[in-house]
Every structure is written in C-alpha cells, then in structure tokens.
Amino acid sequence: MSDVRFTKVRLYVEQPLGEGQSVHLAREQAHYLFSVMRLVPDDTLLLFDGLSGEWLARVAEAGKRSGTLICVSRTRPLRPPPDLWLFFAPIKKARTDFIVEKAAELGAARICPVQTDFTNAERIRRDRLQAHAVEAAEQCGGTYVPEVDDLRRLDDVLVRWPEGRQLMFCDETLAGAGQGLGEAPEGAPWAILIGPEGGFSPTERARLRGLPFAHPVSLGPRVLRADTAAVAALTLWQLALGDWT
C-alpha cells in the first residue's frame, strides 16, 4: 500500500455521500483538485454534501478534466444551523458577496435576496452568490450550505409569508436593542430582514410595523452600512435566540 497523504482540502459536492460511494468530478472540480491543489491518486481530502455530514475521501483517478473520488468514512455528522432565513436587499457587488459569505459563516439556513423600494439592483447572479455560500462553508469547516434564493419583491415575500415564522427587522428609529424578541413564541422559526443603504421606505416601515410576526430591533446609535447591519443582526439573533449559548 502506498503512503497516504492527508491533505487539508475540503470540497462541497452536490451528490449524496455514503461509505464506499464513488464521486465523479465535474471539470472545474477536477481542475481545482489536481491542477491547483496538486492532489494525486491515494491522497485524501474531506467532502461534504450539505446533508450527511463530512466524509474522508480518497482520490481514485485524477485526470485533467475529470476524476473519481471514493468516500471512505464519515468524519463528522451534519451540523445544521438554526432555522433562520436572511432576507436582504442586494447592494454593490462586493458588499452583496460579503453578506452571503457572512450569512453562511454565521449560520443562516437560507439566504433570500429581496427587492425593496430603495433597492437599485434589478437582478442578481444567483449562481455566483450560491458559489460564495459554498466557498464560505468549505473554508470555515461547515457541513451545511445555505441555499440562495432568486430575487423577489419584498411585497410578494410578505404576502406569502410562511405561517408561524417570526421576522426580526432593523429599525433605525428605535432606541433599545433587541427588546422585542422575547415576545415571540419559543422555538419558532425566524427570519432577519436587512434593508438597503437608505433603509426602508416609510410605506415599508409602516407595513412592517403592522405585521403581527414582525419584531423591530435597534442596531445601536450609529448608522451602519447594510453589510455591517447584516453581520450585526445575525450576531444579535444568534446570541439572543440561536445556538451561541
């Protein structure tokens, strides 16, 4: 038996994994593993599928445009985040990418771009944002990848709001931080809503305030950029209601 070289490479794959399962690599994955990371047959790496945890895998075949891995044994169980969705208004490209990366790191279960009255973005590159969520999970040792939704109108989101899900939204006109969260039913699923630069329109704010499932919070006395607000809100929620304690 040849020497096994254990590499620190972690890769997300879209197919369900299991012991002895073979994984046929797509062209870009083969390029990444064999040309960029220089893995060779019998090298090991870690795989995760977002469903069944993390697996030790071995390179069986390494080609320029294809390759095969064999799943050896499970190294960690799936650790899903709390049932928290992040709704946010897309802003400039780099800051939108950043919000998706941080949401994946901080444990959002689903990432939902929304178009608000003051949102400039007419469309998003869903596949690019999804790739950022995958990369964040690969880099940070995650076993779960939040799905990135297509862009929807905030009006439409609120009309079709799933029953029972609570909504935390950031209201710059409030004084104290997070005092309304405790009133929500215990163990309920949640969502966070972050407005764009410029905040919500007066119509949106009035509508949000009238929703029985919506809970306003303050993110302090300073004006925050939308990407900062997203990270701060995720932190506040995880501390108050999530899995940080």
Place this chain on the structure above:
Amino acid sequence: MSDVRFTKVRLYVEQPLGEGQSVHLAREQAHYLFSVMRLVPDDTLLLFDGLSGEWLARVAEAGKRSGTLICVSRTRPLRPPPDLWLFFAPIKKARTDFIVEKAAELGAARICPVQTDFTNAERIRRDRLQAHAVEAAEQCGGTYVPEVDDLRRLDDVLVRWPEGRQLMFCDETLAGAGQGLGEAPEGAPWAILIGPEGGFSPTERARLRGLPFAHPVSLGPRVLRADTAAVAALTLWQLALGDWT
C-alpha cells in the same frame, strides 16, 4: 445673495473647527470637492474634525489644487464611541481594510493592529488603514474617527497593558458566549482582541487565560473568518457593555 445649494457631502478635516473658522483645503480634498463632487462657491457641505461635532460649511473659494471653506454653524455635537479599543491581527489586504471600516462603523475608539505568533503580516500601511477609518466615518455620518495605531507585537502590548483596561478575547474552545464579561469592574475601559486565521498559538492562549484583566468569550459553534469574528465581537460587546441599549 445667490441660491445656496445644500450638498450631502461630508468631509473630515484635521484642523479644529469653530464658527467663522476658515479651512484651507489640501490638494486631494480640493480635487475631491471641486472636480469629483463638482461643488462651486456658496455650495454647502458638512465638516467634522473628530473633536467638536459636525459643522455646516460654505465654499468660499474653489480652485483646481486648493480652496477655502468657511465654517458656518454647528449641526451636531461630538458623539464619541465607548472607550473600546480593537486589537486585531492583520490578515489579507481586503479583509484588513474591512476590519478597520467595520470597527469605525461599530464604534471602536481606537484600532490597534497586533502581530501574533500566527500572523503573517510583517508590516501594515497605517496611513491607508487610517484613510479607511476616515471614509467609514464620512459615509456613516460619524463625528468621531478612531485612530489607527502602528503594528505592535502582542507580547509587547500585553507587557505594557494600561492599568484597569479590561480585555475580551475570543476563545474557540469555549462553549457559552460572553458569560465572563459581567465579572469585570463596572464602567471600566475595554479592549477586544481578535486573532488571525488559525487563531492564537497555545502559548498565547495560555498567557491570555492567565491575565487577570482578560475575559474569554465564545462566538458560537461555527468557525468564523477573522474579519467576521471582529464584527461579531464588536456587536457582542456593544450589546453587553456598550451603548446599544
């Protein structure tokens, strides 16, 4: 009297401001105001000096390489952040810039880059980082700009630690979040310390744990990148001990 055009431009200037005070612009500031933002004489803008709040000012002279503003009246008092310093280990350029920007937004009073055992950076561009802090204050309506220090060794920082200042550091091996903060003397000045990617070395961790002024906190069960940890830690501190409530 000509029509006064009120612009939304906000500019940080290094000289102390006061009513009737004239401000002579440096070359880059004149370029920004008159070539980029197209201000003309009698246009108004907002100035802040980090010391005396925010001022309405009027363009008196506009040249290509110079110009003069006149301070008209104070629009807001200085709103300084709590006495919180952020120590962090510089990482990749974009993420280091990001940490400085977010620290300024989230209300750190001073930003202190430190070299730890696992820090790759040998030097920083202090002036560039300071410019990011200024820009964050200009963009987010701040009246205060945290000073960015030169890079120092963590060892040296801890040896010369200012008496009475408490230190919150992020320890990935802890289970619960922020439970140790309540033990510190009330009203004490504070600092946060964020390690680099890869965390603190075992030596550093042992040393930090032995310091009477150091309080470990957890930032949840997921691995966070250093820039995410900085924003999450600033949020946690502001919620628990700062000016968010």
